[in-house]
Amino acid sequence: MTKPSLDHLLADLNEPQRRAVECPGGPLLVLAGAGSGKTRVLTNRIAFLIAAQGVKPHEILAITFTNKAANEMKERVESLLGPIARTMWVSTFHAACARILRKEAQQLGYQRNFTIYDAGDQVRVVKRCLKELGLDPKRFPPKGIHAVISSSKNRLVDAEAFSEMVENFFDDTVAKVYTLYQKKLFANNAMDFDDLLMRTVDLFQRFPDRLEHYQKSFRQILVDEYQDTNHAQYMLVNLLAKQHRNICVVGDDDQSIYSWRGADVRNILDFEKDYPEATVIKLEQNYRSTQVILSAANEVISNNSDRKAKELWTDLGEGEPVRVAEMDDEHAEARFVAGEISRLERDACFRAAEIAVFYRVNAQSRVLEDTLIRYGIHYRVVGGTKFYERAEIKDALAYLLALDNPSDSVSFNRIINSPKRGIGAASVTVLSRFADAEGTSMLEAAARAGDIADLRPAAVNAMAAFSATMSQLAESAKSAQVAEILEETLVNSGYLEALSAERTVEAEGRLENLQEFVGVAEEYDSLHPDGSLREFLQEISLYTDIDKMTEVEEAITLMTLHNAKGLEFPVVFIIGAEEGIFPHSRSMEEQNIEEERRLCYVGMTRARQRLYFTYTTTRNLYGSRNYNMASRFIGELPEDLVEFERSRTTHGRFSGGMTGRVRFDDDIGEVDEPATSDEPNFFNVGDDVVHATFGSGVVIGVERGGTVAVRFAADGSERKLMVDYAPLRKA
DNA sequence: CTAAACCGACTTTTT
């Protein structure tokens, strides 16, 4: 790869973009509106610094919020500069901190193989703390306590500082839990997500030479999505930038939607106060959406106070009006969306992959999914229950973590009786007490189960067997590749066998997930032939599903508005635009309307060509019926840019007989509704059916979501099957 | 110790 010419790096940039790329150094604030080409500015700027300013790649620290964004940036810079770009630090805050902390672990008394606990693990530890302190989890909900601890860490308030500023009884209790919680993490040689940030700042403050070392080495620092940084992250970058003051932050205050996670818009709003000599550049030309969409979004967001004035514009042309549809209920809404999608694919030649539906809460996706299945529209859901949060994946992961870090008691507790080994809560408590008394890990204690007087013989045997399995696995883990270790673990632990023995549809799915996990490990092995289990775990622990979201199959995309940030689609539906849903009732209580409005702005500005809003007059959510008004955000749309329509429903018509084939054939979606009665994939209770594998049977139940329950003649087993996927037909 | 029954929570979640 030859050096790119500077012209190449500056070509096709507009004036402000070019100024941002060329800015030689010093503090730089780029206010980048949605779709204004900020990623391009960021990558070209990095390349420019290296090619024209003589900055070495390893002197660059570029921070993004997702691994996906980091990888994309790395790739793009690499395509500009070639492999030397690989020595750059391009990563998330958490990954950068983990890297630093692994190197400096001894300074803080940690071992470098510390485990990183995710949110679920964290709550589990809090629960244990509550138990040990004899506190009632009803009065002190673990999740709530954890939230306080987490937000304290994000504000760099450690357990000690927290204890000193206690103001009431509740906080006093939290302080005790917080202190014990930290003690436990340390004993487990573990850190939680928030620790990664807080402890790195702590490291820098306690060991100035360490700070100086990193300050010196990072000559240029760039931070993306700066509006979403929390206090700890703010401190981190500002500490690191102190020496060279070459700090470039990019963001958009109008897209700050994570304040509830500790993000502080002040960080970006006050940048010019922090750095009075800062260069400020606004990117307002949008290369994504039609002018109608932008004008509508501008109008909505202008209802917010306390923002940096910004007005997006485009030369892509006016475009279609924003369409707003009122529907009777969530089913009609779903049918409207499905009908429009069919129409767009047929008449306007949009591909499924170009269409997305956004909603405020995950629970809204279910009805939509049911309907899409019935319409035969392929979809994929981003977010929701995440792959790495599924029980079986966490179990498998816990085995690997325990092999790598024997001190990790959270992982130990997870796997000691999974699969069932007859080691119940009582035995584990005894074991835990023994481990504490002896000052050893629980795994070590299990190996010495025979020495523990209070254990039942059966439990002793089970623990000895478990311990033997673990040491055998640890032994072979020394030389094997990750995928082999994983497979061996699943087999030798008996996990796979227990799952297979269940013979249920659920277990089937879990086995598939585990297979996929093995696939992930195989991919890692082939990508990193010299990798280790530890490095694999490191990568996995900071990984989320969104990272691997690629536009592969032809399917529409379903996700929450939060997950939509940073993405774009030619066609966007925002559903459930109702007071109480969006804006969400919780945010209204907390007076966070402005953040909801920013969320709306984010959603709208994802759309390239077509934008839809839908709302319903009545909605069933969480099992009860609600009557909502249209969202205030609908009212904030400029009338002349909107095309409004209402479902032409005759109210009160229901097709009777709840046999699982309830249909309302009375609204706009009607034209595209597939026929039900002669559908090949439609079954009623009592139908005789034949399955390719299981043989003949009878339908004993019809459920929502295109699922039928079938009892099979061969073995009398009852299975739930997806009619659209299962090889099932009427006899 | 395990399985069934029961109870209540439930916004969003880049790491």
Add this chain to the structure above:
DNA sequence: GTCGGTTTAG
């Protein structure tokens, strides 16, 4: 409506 956690019965 569903999940996860806790209680209770076997």
